[in-house]
Amino acid sequence: MGGIFEWIDESLDKKENFVLATIMKKSGSAPREEGTKMIIKKDFSIDGTIGGGLMEAMTIKLSAKVFHTKKCAIKNFALANKDAELLGMVCGGSVSVLLEYVDCDDEPMIELYKKAVELKKSSIDFVLITKISEGQKKVTGLDKWICTETGFYGLENEEIQKVIKEIRENFNRIKIREMAIEKEKYLIEPFFNYETIYIIGAGHVAQKIADITKNLGFHVVVMDDRKEFANKERFNTADEVKVVPSFDNLADYVKINHNSYIIIVTRGHAYDKDALAQILRTDAKYIGMIGSRNKREYVYNSLLEEGFTYKDLERVYCPIGLHIYADTPEEIAVSIAAELIKVKRGPENEKG
Structure with a gap:
């Protein structure tokens, strides 16, 4: 279209x-x-x-x-x-x-x-x-x-x-x-031909990601279904903060294209899976999902049962961020930002 x-x-x-x-x-x-x-x-x-x-x-x-x-x-x-x-x-x-x-x-x-x-x-x-x-x-x-x-x-x-x-x-x-x-x-x-970061989930890690990615020149959009989390007081550096009824039908609220970078940091496995299933149907440039390898296996297996392929899942960066032994929300945000820069500046189709 x-x-x-x-x-x-x-x-x-x-x-x-x-x-x-x-x-x-x-x-x-x-x-x-x-x-x-x-x-x-x-x-x-x-x-x-x-x-x-x-x-x-x-x-x-x-x-x-x-x-x-x-x-x-x-x-x-x-x-x-x-x-x-x-x-x-x-x-x-x-x-x-x-x-x-x-x-x-x-x-x-x-x-x-x-x-x-x-x-x-x-x-x-x-x-x-x-x-x-x-x-x-x-x-x-x-x-x-x-x-x-x-x-x-x-x-x-x-x-x-x-x-x-x-x-x-x-x-x-x-x-x-x-x-x-x-x-x-x-x-x-x-x-403007913005390269847009869509942060799906508005927890503590999302706050730090929004701050650092805005400083890197991205157009930053934060989404959550909880208005007590998704608000401009908590995300004062973000360009847009959206309160959505649920994580269903994300395409009704944002326009994702080849200049879009998606960071999935919701509060639960089920929300992550539902969000990821929708994002995999787009041509987003980067798709990252926070979580352990156990969480990744749960989400991936559920999506495979729904008809997604291993090739689809190869697009996803999970665990998210470069491996720098990050522990705090600030460190995790730095590792994610570094991975975003690598995708943005590095050779096309390079992963890992």
């Missing part, structure tokens, strides 16, 4: 108009992060997801009005705890969704998204800029720009140069946000 820009490119090539939904802002716990996008077609089928459930259904319903008026819309969902449960959230919060009508005959729009696809394929970091306003008649290709560290694509004017200047001053630290320049508002969306 392709990424969002490939889906956009495909729809434009097919001359299919669509509505593009983007999560602009969120607070509290939600299945999808800010910047997540979904294509809604005229028949109300979708490519991608902004989290499923009631919120997604309401967004799809609202797209009918956007198709009719061709005006962009911003929908704010304010959720009580009971409502949040229907959306797959652990607790209440709010989500703001932008809906844009995308016209397949808009040549500047086509050129901009073609450039985005090209940059993604070339692994070049870029920022997508969209001029937005409540009730705007339409977002066209002339209301969008792409900025790299050295390049610029789109219709240049004095106002957008102010936006570009601010972005470039903090390029490597840009996060999705709204930016106000004079009377106009812009949605700023970074598309």
